[in-house]
Structures are given as structure tokens and as C-alpha cells.
Amino acid sequence: MKKLTTLLLTGVMALGLAGCGSTEGTTTTGTTTTGGTEAGDDVVRIALLLPFVGDQSYMDVTNNGLNLVKEKYGDQVDTVLVEMGRDSASWETSNLQTAQEGYDIIISGNFEYEPYMIQVAAQFPDIAYINFDYSDPEANKEAGNIYGMTYKGEEIGYLAGVVAAIKTESNIVGCVGGQENPSLQNMLGGFIQGAQTVNPDITVVTGWVGDFNDTAKAKEIAGNMFDQGADVIWQCAGGAGNGVFEAAAEDDFWAIGVDSDQYTALSGRPEIAAKILTSSEKRCDNAILDAVTRYMENDHTLPFGDMVSMGVAEGAVGLSENENYLNNMTEEELAEVDSYEQMLIDGEVELIDCQANPDQFEVLVASAA
């Protein structure tokens, strides 16, 4: 009897694992499936490594970078997407396998899986590595063949703050963060600065969920902000942030999304999506195109060891200009947003980087309270 129990229990476990395995194993999708370099020396082979795609957010935007590259260079490039799976145990193997297949450019990044890329990159000095969203500059530089990019979080926040301050009628706006960490503080700090650029006397209410999952808690926090008078609220809290959208639909205020166009992600719930005015996007796709263009135009090499910050000026940060945004903003309001965006590009606005100056965040929060 005991044996049978063990067997059946193992069965349940295995089923569970198989359930994830079918989607989370390393899968390769792309235009070529042939190994080796027989595709020819003049064709640049590019691989993008992501844990998964299909989140209609960060991963999908990043994956779109390959499409942009393909669009621009056509037959000159071969692009392949490698899905590494959600389990971090397979990330090193995926990196190693991809490197052994002899790609010219391998793109990966993000704080979660960049360590695996860095580790493998050092063993393949001939491959050009692009880190599309780095977090540890020292480790990336050390590898010697990595060109790293990051996004100006303060500019992502700035754009959201500008829109919020233009749209608010109560002169009180809110921002909901996920887990309090320097990079999110930087984004929220940018939001406060954006709002203050438009209206120096604006009140910005700041709240942290404490994690990236608790959707219901984010909804309560947004509701409390609304009770305090906030009528435009930006969410920067991952999955939990969806609760802010729900609150926006219930209490009837404007919500602003982050990282990707969240209006499209809620297509099945038009009454909620309608309250998402716009999203302040990390355009990883434009950043990837920018890096690959540099590679193609720079005699097939990159300034390795450079860790660059991409922002509004490079097209790597921008607002989603979907129908909802265009329908709900007047011509004047749109022109106003454009002018503040231009001010940032022209350097007329100097933003404080709260990631580099952590003590500045509290100062900003206090100045807008």
C-alpha cells in the first residue's frame, strides 16, 4: 500500500512538473532552425533570450525588437527568439546552448537573468552580447564583450507625471509602487518631478504595495488615494498594479499604466481599459534596434563595456498613443505633453536620479506632500 502511495504521489508531482514543462522548457522560435554558420558570413545571426513571451508587456515589447531589426535589415539578418522557461535552473544551459550555436549577436538582460548571460559571455569572447536592460554595471563591464543598456526610470516616471498633472482637476495625483527599491524609487521620483514641472504646487500621494502580487491591496491603496482627492493615479507595481485599474473603473478616476501599453492588455474588459488614459512605456524594442543598428553601422562591433542609459530622446521611453489616449486628451493637452517631452529632450529639465541619490527620494516625496 505504501509503495502505491509513493507512486501515486510521485505521479501527481510529475504531472505538476509536466504542466509547467510543456510551456517552460527551452523552446526556440524564429526564422531559422539550422545550426552552424552555413547561413553565410554576410548574414548576421541574432538570438534573443527571454524566459517567456506572451505577457503583453515587458517581454512582448522586448521581443518586438527582433521584428524591428528584421524590418530594417531584412535578409541581412537572421533573428531567433529563445524561450528559456520560467525556471531559473535552465537559464544557464539555455545561454550556453545558444552561445555554442554560433550566433553573432546574443541579446538578453534584466536583473533576473543577466547573471547567467554574463557568466556565459565571458567564455565566448567572439560573440557580441547586448544586455537590453542591465542592472549590475560592474559585472557587465567585466565580461568584456557586453554592451549594456538601461532605461531612465526617472524619465518613465516624468512622462506619467506630466500627463497626470495636465489631466488632474483636483491638483492631487497619486502613484502606487510595488516593492520599495532604488529603481522603483527612481521611477516614482521621476513621476513627482514630472508633475511638479507642470504645476509646482501639485500634491503627489505616494504609496507602496510591498510586493508585486497583491492586486486587492493595490486596489485598496488606490481607493484611499482617491478618497484623499487624487483623480489621476499612476501604477508602477507589476501584477498588483492591475488593482489600481479596477479601482479607477469603480471610483471613476484616471489611471496610467507602466512599461507596456496596458490598455491593450485589458481588451476583454472595456469598462476597465477605458479608465487607463495611457501608459509610460519602456520601449526595449527601440533600444534593441538602436543597439543592433550601431553594430551594423560600426563595422560589426559595439563599444563593449559601455553601459548606456536610454531615454525619451532615443525613443526608448515613451507614452502609448492609443485610441483611448487620443480620444480623451484635447489637442491643447496633447500639445502640452509634447512640449514637456521636448523640454526633456532639449535638456531644459534636469531630473534628479533617485537611484544614484537614494536620499533625494524622501526629499521629493516631502516636497510634493
Next chain:
Amino acid sequence: MDGILGSIFSIDFLVVVIRVGVPLVFASLAAYVASLVGLSNIAIEGIMIMSALSGVLISAFTGSAWIGFFGAAAIGIFMALVIVFFSMRLKADPIMIGIALNLFATDFSVWLMLITTGTKGMTGSLPSKVLPTVHIPFIEDIPILGQLISGHYLLTYVCVAIAIIIWIVVYKTPFGLRMKACGLDATAAESVGIKVNKVRLIALILSGFLAACGGAYLSMGYLSFYSDNMTAGRGWIGIAAAAVGGGNLGIVLLTTVGFAIAQAIVNMLILTSLPTDLVNTIPYICVLIGLVALSIREYHARRGKVK
């Protein structure tokens, strides 16, 4: 700060506590009935995840919130039956099955979301339905009472009703005594003719149903979609509350409500300049203090008996 004190002592705050507390009460009741009969159900978090998601999916595909809810309940009961089958038929450790189910639910829910919506983050692309909000005629027009009693999500009333029924069953009926007997000593209960397996089966079905209600409440009322891992540990808080209360339903509910009150206060304090990480520990510290106070009381009570 004054504003916050003002809002804590208001009727709106009680409404918030009810809203925040219901999924926690469902979870702690689910843990309570299972532990009462001596068969731990630690899969509550997993059941909540699966029910929250399946309620949304089924309601989106059938176009009916009710079918969605009953589907969610069926999934919850089915998962509880898995525990029953493996632990009673095959004599496996219920804790192990619980762990297996929790792990299974976390990943399987993501996979299920992917094949149905094409995304792994949330089900916002599906036209899912929500259970109705109940407005009681006449009562809703009474100033304070109306606000307190009327206008909640349907499952809120279900929650209160079930809590009362469980209290009556456990404390006022022979079946309640049998449940406690199974939990205290299954062999002894068996020897006096109680069908232990049958009692446990009924309790676990109820436990699965309650956990499913908690999940459905989150995704089909409180919020109107499923977002990855949206239960955010509520199942575990329920298990903790059941452990604090032991066999005493009153203390279980008191702990849960205390936690809900603390959580509602936290949601407001988060908007002040207090450090977030510290503020977020308040509910847990409250439960810890309650637990210590309780064990001190029990310790004294026991010493009193010895003397």
C-alpha cells in the same frame, strides 16, 4: 495623521474591514474545519488560486457568473477530494499532498492562463463576469445600518451565513461533537462507532468549498479579473489564524478579523511618510502579540488546574 484617525473611527472603515476580511475569513474557516477533524488542509492557497482563476475562465467562456462560481466551487471541492483520497485511501501524509497541490496550482494556473488568454500575467483580455452586489431593499436606506449591512458582494453574505452555520454545527449538534472527536483521537472515535472517514470527507468537502469561495471572492467580486498569484498569501494567513485559534472557532475568527483590521489600517498608513516595509509588518506583529497573549493565558489556566 489626524485624517487617518478620523477615517479609522468611521463607518466607512468598517466597510473596508469587511471587504478586506472576507477572503481571510473564508481561508481561516477552510483551515479550521479541516484541522478540527484532524486532517490538515494546507492546500488552501493553491485551492484559492485555482478557484479564482477557473471562476474567471468559466464565467468568461459561458457568459454566466453563476456557472463560473459553481465551476470554481467544483474545482475547490475536487482539490480537497484529492487530499481526502490520498490521505485516507492511500494513507499519505496530508501535508505532503498539500505541498504538491500548492506547487501544482502556482504553475498550472500560469499555464492555464497562457493557453486561454495568451498571456501569463492576467486575464484582462477575457470578458469575465462578476457575482452580483447585494442591495437589500429598505435596509439600505437606513443611514448607518444600511451602509453596514447592505451593498456588499454576494459572497460576503455567504461568508457570514456559513460562519454562523459552522458555529451551530460545531457547538450545538452531535455531528460537531463527532468532528471534534475525530480530531482529538481518531482511533478512540472509531472505537465508539463514529465513521471517521465519513466525517473527515464531509469536513474536507466543506473546506474545499470555503477555500474556493475565498478565491472566487477575490476574482469575481472584489476584483473582476485574475492576476497571477493574486491570492498573495491569504490562504496561509487563514492557516495561521486557524492554528492560533486551535479548536476554538471564536478565537479563529477574532484573529482573522484582527488581521483584517490591521491590514485596513496599513492600507491607509502606507500613504503617510512612515517607512512602508515597517508598516507592512503591522498585521503580522498584531497576530504575534495575540498569539503570545493567548499562550500566556493558557499557561496560567493550566497552572491553575494543576494546583
